[in-house]
Amino acid sequence: MINEKMLKLGTKRSIIREIFEYGKKRKAEIGEEIVFDFTLGNPSIPAPMEINEAIINNLTRKDAHGYTSAVGDNKLRESIANDLNKRFGTSFKFTNLFITYGAASALCSTLRALLNNGEEVITFAPFFTEYTVFTEAQGGKLVVVPANLDTFQINFTEFKKLINSNTKAVIINSPNNPSGVVYSEETIIKLAAILNEKEQEYNHEIYLITDEPYREIAYGVKVPFVTKYYKNTIVCYSYSKSLSLPGERIGYVLVPDEVSDSKNVYAAIAGAARALGHVCAPSLLQFAIADCASLTSDLKAYEENRNLIYNGLTDLGYECVKPDGAFYLFVKALEPDAYEFYKKALEYDILVVPSDDFGVKGYVRIAYCVSKETIINSLPKFKKLIESYK
Ligand SMILES: Cc1ncc(COP(=O)(O)O)c(C=O)c1O
Structure with missing residues (x-):
């Protein structure tokens, strides 16, 4: 059967x-x-042309088609950390980054690492349809907060009714697929305050998973960098949209040191990826993006x-x-x-x-x-x- x-x-x-x-x-x-x-x-x-050139240049490496380490190439991880630090005033190190097959595998590995059977993950409508599949496949239950139809910002009244002691994580996606809305700084501050309060009340961590394939695609508005607002934030990123590379399957998970027990959370994400069949992200793309991590299309x-x-x-x-x-x-x-x-x-x-x-x-x-x-x-x-x- x-x-x-x-x-x-x-x-x-x-x-x-x-x-x-x-x-x-x-x-x-x-x-x-x-x-x-x-x-x-x-x-x-x-x-961008630079990516194609970087792919061609890296083809001459002896290890162009070899395995990298499972967590990803160190030079790539360093380039990403440096780029984030420059843009957002953070102080990430390469050891905070785990390179994945795009955002889909970043999300699945993170959910698998965090969830024990039956624990709940909250997200906000409208949401990327695959969250249901990703969460249920990792043994969790997706709980959806109804939309705020006037703005498509978070509906906090409904969120407060749904969060409970079985809530292990919350997924947000801004800029959002499908609404195109960017969560304002006010929204993120309010969300962080509720999560902090509920962590205290339930006496356990509630992780905020921020799914950010569209981070760079914003039109003159600030996209708050969520790790700065809430300690237990884990970022899932992808180059599918910002570098127009969806078929190349490359992205990352970022686990800041501020996350409680961050070394073990990172190790569990690596273990979850392994259990899901991850070996390493495509090497040639890792080498190419390392040469141009700050670029977008x-x-x-x-x-x-x-x-x-x-x-x-x-x-x-x-x-x-x-x-x-x-x-x-x-x-x-x-x-x-x-x-x-x-x-x-x-x-x-x-x-x-x-x-x-x-x-x-x-x-x-x-x-x-x-x-x-x-x-x-x-x-x-x-x-x-x-x-x-x-
Ligand atoms: C919100 C959102 N998250 C995740 C993904 C998956 O992205 P990837 O191609 O990097 O796996 C997509 C793809 O469209 C998306 O829109």
């Missing part, structure tokens, strides 16, 4: 996959340029796209909280059932993702990491779509 839970994960209908398959078919039928596909968070901006185009699609849609009458980062817009559906609205949008060859799996009903996610032309050419279709509801 095979594992039923895993079978379900491998065969369960995924709405994003369904839309993706439909989009492929439709593009082959009527032409790529007239299908407006806003479904996937695949960066549209190329990786040329992210300006995302802000131009944000302005174009946010202004375009709100001028037409769509409702949406203005996103300050990432490359997503979370738009109110024009009927209560987001799935019905998604199907209606398909009639205009607009592909968006209904919001139910993100923990909120009645919205759709628009990923605007697409070409400018796609946005410009989609607006007349969005106009017809809204008119069809009048």
